[in-house]
Amino acid sequence: MLPGFGLALGFSWFYLTLMILLPLAAVVLWTASLGPARILQIASDPRIFLALRLSFGLSLAAAAVNAVFGLLLAWTLTRYDFPGRRLVDAAVDLPFALPTAVAGIALAAIYAPNGWVGSIVPFKIAFTPLGIFVALVFIGLPFVVRTVQPVLSDLDQGLEEAAATLGANRATTIFKVVLPTLTPALLTGFALAFARAVGEYGSVIFIAGNIPYVSEIAPLLIIMRLEEFDYGSATAVATMMLTLSFAVLLFVNLVEAWSRKRLGHAY
Amino acid sequence: MDLKIRHVRKDYGVFPALNDVSLDIRSGELVALLGPSGSGKTTLLRAIAGLETIDDGEILFGDEDAVGWSVQERNVGFVFQHYALFRHMKVFDNIAFGLRVRDRSRRPAEADIRKKVTGLLELVQLPDLANRYPAQLSGGQRQRVALARALAIEPQLLLLDEPFGALDAQVRKDLRRWLRQIHDETGHTTVFVTHDQEEALELADRVAVLHKGKLQQVGTPDDIYDRPATPFVYSFIGDSSSLPIHVRKGEALLDQTVIPVGSVSGPDGEARLHIRPQDISLQAVGQGVQGRIALLRRNGAFRRADIEIGADRTLIEAQIPPHLEVSEGDQVGIHFERFAIYPSGSRQSI
Amino acid sequence: MPTDLAIAALSPARPKPALFTSPVTEAPITRALVIAVSLAFLAAVLLLPLLAVFTEAFRGGVAKYFESLDDPDTWSAIKLTLIVTAIAVPLNVVFGLAASWAIAKFDFRGKSIMVTLIDLPFSVSPVVSGMCYVLLFGAQGYFGKYLDSINLQIIFATPGLVLATIFVTFPFVARELIPLMQEQGSTEEEAALSLGAGGWRTFWSVTLPNVRWALLYGVLLSNARAMGEFGAVSVVSGHLRGLTNTVPLQVEILYNDYNFVAAFAVASVLASLGLVTLVIKSGLEWRFADQLSASRRR
Numbered sequence: 001m002l003p004g005f006g007l008a009l010g011f012s013w014f015y016l017t018l019m020i021l022l023p024l025a026a027v028v029l030w031t032a033s034l035g036p037a038r039i040l041q042i043a044s045d046p047r048i049f050l051a052l053r054l055s056f057g058l059s060l061a062a063a064a065v066n067a068v069f070g071l072l073l074a075w076t077l078t079r080y081d082f083p084g085r086r087l088v089d090a091a092v093d094l095p096f097a098l099p100t101a102v103a104g105i106a107l108a109a110i111y112a113p114n115g116w117v118g119s120i121v122p123f124k125i126a127f128t129p130l131g132i133f134v135a136l137v138f139i140g141l142p143f144v145v146r147t148v149q150p151v152l153s154d155l156d157q158g159l160e161e162a163a164a165t166l167g168a169n170r171a172t173t174i175f176k177v178v179l180p181t182l183t184p185a186l187l188t189g190f191a192l193a194f195a196r197a198v199g200e201y202g203s204v205i206f207i208a209g210n211i212p213y214v215s216e217i218a219p220l221l222i223i224m225r226l227e228e229f230d231y232g233s234a235t236a237v238a239t240m241m242l243t244l245s246f247a248v249l250l251f252v253n254l255v256e257a258w259s260r261k262r263l264g265h266a267y
Numbered sequence: 268m269d270l271k272i273r274h275v276r277k278d279y280g281v282f283p284a285l286n287d288v289s290l291d292i293r294s295g296e297l298v299a300l301l302g303p304s305g306s307g308k309t310t311l312l313r314a315i316a317g318l319e320t321i322d323d324g325e326i327l328f329g330d331e332d333a334v335g336w337s338v339q340e341r342n343v344g345f346v347f348q349h350y351a352l353f354r355h356m357k358v359f360d361n362i363a364f365g366l367r368v369r370d371r372s373r374r375p376a377e378a379d380i381r382k383k384v385t386g387l388l389e390l391v392q393l394p395d396l397a398n399r400y401p402a403q404l405s406g407g408q409r410q411r412v413a414l415a416r417a418l419a420i421e422p423q424l425l426l427l428d429e430p431f432g433a434l435d436a437q438v439r440k441d442l443r444r445w446l447r448q449i450h451d452e453t454g455h456t457t458v459f460v461t462h463d464q465e466e467a468l469e470l471a472d473r474v475a476v477l478h479k480g481k482l483q484q485v486g487t488p489d490d491i492y493d494r495p496a497t498p499f500v501y502s503f504i505g506d507s508s509s510l511p512i513h514v515r516k517g518e519a520l521l522d523q524t525v526i527p528v529g530s531v532s533g534p535d536g537e538a539r540l541h542i543r544p545q546d547i548s549l550q551a552v553g554q555g556v557q558g559r560i561a562l563l564r565r566n567g568a569f570r571r572a573d574i575e576i577g578a579d580r581t582l583i584e585a586q587i588p589p590h591l592e593v594s595e596g597d598q599v600g601i602h603f604e605r606f607a608i609y610p611s612g613s614r615q616s617i
Numbered sequence: 618m619p620t621d622l623a624i625a626a627l628s629p630a631r632p633k634p635a636l637f638t639s640p641v642t643e644a645p646i647t648r649a650l651v652i653a654v655s656l657a658f659l660a661a662v663l664l665l666p667l668l669a670v671f672t673e674a675f676r677g678g679v680a681k682y683f684e685s686l687d688d689p690d691t692w693s694a695i696k697l698t699l700i701v702t703a704i705a706v707p708l709n710v711v712f713g714l715a716a717s718w719a720i721a722k723f724d725f726r727g728k729s730i731m732v733t734l735i736d737l738p739f740s741v742s743p744v745v746s747g748m749c750y751v752l753l754f755g756a757q758g759y760f761g762k763y764l765d766s767i768n769l770q771i772i773f774a775t776p777g778l779v780l781a782t783i784f785v786t787f788p789f790v791a792r793e794l795i796p797l798m799q800e801q802g803s804t805e806e807e808a809a810l811s812l813g814a815g816g817w818r819t820f821w822s823v824t825l826p827n828v829r830w831a832l833l834y835g836v837l838l839s840n841a842r843a844m845g846e847f848g849a850v851s852v853v854s855g856h857l858r859g860l861t862n863t864v865p866l867q868v869e870i871l872y873n874d875y876n877f878v879a880a881f882a883v884a885s886v887l888a889s890l891g892l893v894t895l896v897i898k899s900g901l902e903w904r905f906a907d908q909l910s911a912s913r914r915r
Contacts, residue, residue, distance in 0.1 A: 002806050003816035008719040015712045016734055019783050023749030024737070026759060030752050069658045076655040080648060088656065090899040094663045096838075097891035097898075099845025101865040102884040105872050106666035109673055109881075116669065138662055150912075157641055158351030161318050164338040164640035165345040166365030166420055170647075176368070180355040199742020202847035202865070206872065219744040223852055226748060229757050238745045262355050262400055318640055338640040 030235040042236035047212055048221055052240055055218040058129060059197035060248075062136035063144075067190045070144025071182070077145070078153040092146070095139045100202025107135050108206040127209025132217060135204045140193030147189035151182060183259045191252040198245050268329050268423045268456055269294050270315065275324035277310055277480075284310045285321070286480040292458060297450050299471035300460045303503070307480040308460045312426050315458065317341045328423060344417030344455070346427040350409045352401040358412050359384055359397040365420035387415040390449065407438040414446075418453065425450075427459035431466060443470055464504050468492065476500050498609045501541040508583035510540045510576070512608070519608060522578045526556055528603050537611035542603055544571060547585035549593065550600035558583075560597045565589075574601065670888045673881035685879035686886070693859045694867035694883075700775065701850075701863060702843040705782040709839055710832070713790030718824070721798030722806070732795065738787045746784045747852025750777055773855030778863060781849040786842045790835035796910040797831045798824075830905040834898065834913065841894040845887055 031039065043049060077089050095103065111118045111126040111134060118125055125131050159181065163173040201219040209215045218241050225234035270292040277285040285307045292298050300308040313319040315326060317338040326333050333341055353361050362384045366375055375383065388394050391411035401409055410430065417425060430446065431439040447470055450457050461467050467474045468488040476483040476491060476499075484496035495501040502509065513520040517530040519540065526540075558576035565571075570589055573582045585601070593599065642648065675682050716735060720728055738746065752758050754771040764771060771777045805827065809819040825832075847865040854861045862870060864887060871880035906914040 002722050002803055002810070002819075004718060004820070005723045005725075008715040009723070009725060012712065012716040012719050012731065015708075016716075016731065019712075019780070019787060020734060020737060023746070023753060023780075023784065024741075026749050026752040027745070029759075069655065069662075072651060072655040073659060076652050079642070080652055082652055086899075086903075088659060090895060091659065091663060093895055093898070094667060094891070097841060097895040098667065099841075099847060099865050099884075099887045099891060101847040101868050102670060102845070102887045102891070103666055104847075105868065105880060105884055106669040106673075109877075110665055110669050116665070134662075138666065141659075141662060156349065156351060158347040158349060159353065160641045161338075162345065162347055162351040162353075162416075163364070163368075165316055165318070165341075165343055166368065166416065167339045167342070168364070168368040169339060170640075170643055172368050176364075177353055181353075183355075195740055199744065200848075201742070201744050201851070206869075219742055219848065222744050222748055226751050226755070226852060229755075231752055231755070231757050234748055235752065238742075238748055241742065241745070259355070262402075320639070 027235060027238060030231065031239045034232055034236060034239075038232070039236040039239055042233050043240045047216070048218075048233070048237055048240075050213050051216045051218045051221050052237070052244065054129060054132070054216070055198055055241070056244055056248075058133045058136055059194050062133055062140050062197050063190045063194035065137050066140040066144045066193045067186055070141055070189060070193075071148055071186060073141075074145045074148040074152055078149055092142050095142050095203075100139070100200070101206075103138060103203040104135065104206035107131070107138060107203060111207060126207050127211070127215065129215050131207040131209065132204050132215060135207050136197040136200060139200055139203050140197050143192035143196060144186070144189035147192065148182060148185045151185040155181060180259075184256050187252050187256040187259070191249050191256075194252075195245055195249060198241060269327075270424060270456060270458070271325070271327035272311070272315070273325040273327065275311070275314060275321050275326065277307075277314060277319065277321050283480045285314065288324070288477075288480070288482045290475055290482060290485060292456060294456055295454045297447070297457045297470065297472045298459075299467035299474045300458060300477060301462070301464060301467040301474050302477035303462060305479070306477040308462075308477045309428055310480075311477070312428055312458060312460045315424070316343050316345050316426050318345070341424075342420060342422055343424045343426055344420060344422030346410075346413045346417050346425075346430055348429040348432050350401075350413040350433075352409055352412060352416070354401050356400075357397065358388075358393070358399050358401070358404070361401065361412060362387055362416045362419050364416065383419060384415075387419055390418070390452075391415045392445075406434050407442055410434065410442060414449070418455075422455065425455040425457040427457070429461060430459055431461070431463075439466075446470065468504075476503065478503070495541075495607065498539065498541060498607075501607055501609075505543060506584065507541050507543045510542070510581050510583055511579070511611070512538050512540045514538045514608065514610070521556060521576070524556075526603070528606070531608050533608055534610055538608050539611055540603070540606055540608050542583065542606040544584045544586040546603065546605040547574075547583070548602045548604060549585065549587055549591065550602050552598050552600050554600035555602040556600065558599055558601050560593060560595055560599060563593070563595050574599065576601065667888060667892075670881055670884050673877060674885040676881075677878045681878060682882050682885075685876070685882045688879065690859045690862065690870075691864075691867055691879075691883055694862045694864045697775065697778070697861070698844050698863045701778050701782050702840060704779050705786060705843050706836060706839050708783060709786055710790050710836060712787075713794050713832075713835060716791045717794035717798045717828075718820075720795050721801075722803050735791050735795075736788050738784050741784075743785055743846065743848030744852055747781045747849040749784070750780050750853055772853050773857065773861055775861070777853035778850050778861065781853045782843050782846055785846050785849045786839040789839040789842065790832065793831045793835035793838075793910050793913075794828055796912070797828055797908075800911065801827055827908075830901055830908040831910055831913075834901050834909055837894055837897055837901075841891060844890060 043052065073092065077085065108126055110116050111131055113119065113124065113126070115126070125134060155178070159177055160173050163177045168176065199219060204217055205220060208217060208220070210220055218237055222234045222237050225237065272288060272290040275285050275288045276283065288307070288311060300311060302308045310319055314321050317333070317336060321334065328341065353364065356364065363380050366380045366383065384397070385394070388397055391414055393408060393411055396404065396408065401412065404412065431442055434442065443466060468491065471488065473485060473487055474491050475485045478499045484491060484500050486494070491500060492504055495504060498509070501507055510521070512526065513536070514531060514533055515535050517532070519526040519528060519531050556576055558574040560572050561575045561582060562573040563570060566586070568589070569586045572585045572587050572593070574585055575582055587593065643651070716731065719725070720732060751772055754760050754764055754777065756765070771780070805823050806819050809823045814822070845865055850863055851866060854863070854866055856862060856866060856870065858870065864883060868880050868884050868887070871883060901909065902913055
């Protein structure tokens, strides 16, 4: 038996309780003191309702786009060799490494009407919901790539060869054999990208324009309510965010568990 | 369908994976490709299927050169070593896959597919498992599904890569007999790869032995075992010992003493004599080649003796009857009943 | 030429076998298209912002760049960020080591709960993380009145920034160490103890060397996040210039003041920090893959 169990476990629980459980308990207590009726009442305030709808709608859309391009990127990185592949592979983690505020002002500069992209497209991107969407795509991409990539590189090449010997052409092989096998990983990546997008603040806030009822995201409303010392409304928005996220993630997890069960393999 | 492999060559870098391999397989035959790992046997199988390109040579399906054909065009049933079953499809859909992916013009009606798959499930003795997923099957069951899936496309050729490699010993033996039965029932020209000589000798009509990308010998199991064509085949199949000798004018010499085995063929010079334990008999001291029993041990119904012979005290293994009264340290005379002599510097030596 | 003819006769011209595409890859054209599309997407979404940071920062030239960095508020923001990081990261390292020791080497009730709780901060929005502390220690929070009575300020002060930073960087070290230490098992430690080494000695000379690269990896990620965190600290900071602004908050203030060159100059410092982190991280993944937790191996 190794020594130090009591000390290590005791300190771990103490620190965990102090730093994580206590703060989260505050949210739970505050939510409980509001009660569901009051929370729904606050959430049905048009401004808050629209912010929540915007956050969730755009997060789902961005996660969907990331699922498509993340898959394509993971495919490129695992299946093809080209000069600079390792560099590209490392670059995928840029959104993890770049502080969100830095990404935020950079995106705002690029997509503003006088920016590199903003000046060549005929419509407005920055300071509209489209700008928020762009920022959410930016921060969500690595989640999909990094969950699909290892599964794709561990995929048994025999599966694709078997499909070919059975007469399937390449497209059929990819759509009927490879992609269904990747589904659980793709769903996990989608869920992670979505969850991150819903709570994202720093990279969105500069490009969003933050126009009430139009381009105001839910996390911004939390900050605004806190600054007005309206802790109740802030907590209500946070609770709604958590509840809705939980519902979406539960759904994704169910689909994922279902496809995992069929595959009979834990990835 | 006949399969003819003509002067096939495949290079991996500087090292030839297949070196001028030629092999004719008759319609309906069951042939084993046998060799140690790295011998090129799997490469040859994959080249036949079109999963691997070749650098030179011809692969004839019947009378047509199939080298330029894609995998899909070759219409071969391939059973992968780890089965490569599609995990997201039920057993039924796995077997039906090859029929469902056909062009509309060649695709059977769904009812016909159903009939065909049901028939195949019966053939492989898994009629009740159509709705299972591969993850819910045992290794032996997966094997059978993989075979049924390969047979569904009515292949011109059935190719199996280490078909029993991933199974445990008992299941392996059962499936081996069963595969032979299926082959005899369906009559497909079948080629399978194995590194297990017992499997090859028991199952195949003919065995092709490969070593370092070269075909060593093709023949019936009896040919391979009793009349090995090269020193490699001699030592790879069954137990054997080898003894350095000298050949001079049709006589075999050990340390300048003539081995009393009659005249031998082959060029003068250094050579090696290969012999199996059961082809050695013991005689009285003074008769035959002189040796000393270094070690005796029980081996099933017989005993095995390691006998030191010659000035170099080379050890050769002999099988001796259990009742023979000898013990370790005894001097004995040895008679070589059957053996083979291969010149030492020959390209085929190992 | 006779020689050429002789060679030609030796190797009769056989038509090269017609090429078919390998069954497990795509046609060259498809392949090129997929590479082009995915790389173009990567460049547009990820690389363009990085490029923009440096372009905007140097818009007024090199001299202007350094001039705009040299601002007392910026310097105090850098100082504050370093202080916050220097407190938060070591605390999380100590926790990460203790938790991974307990989880990887022992069995106890509530282990899986602990593992789940450790990852929890990753799934909480940074803004909500900050909000937690406001609810606890803010003016209207649970302990607000009490803190006021003893004249201790947590929110809108350094302690709040430290707490919020600890929260958002909490899992980084532990989640690198736990899987690796579980994989390594306890046999080496048991061997050391059987040879007479004490508990601490065993930890320092057996356990720690075995996980050093994973620890460095975790510290690297915590550090980058601690210095770059925006949402959580934004809630608890109060944005007092020169007092409670960390570097990312300083970027926001400069940007909102339309002082774009300065904002991007400071941002470029943070971006460089991110790039250095990325380089070292990739280096660790390539060089010490076998000594990192399995999910980091490439």
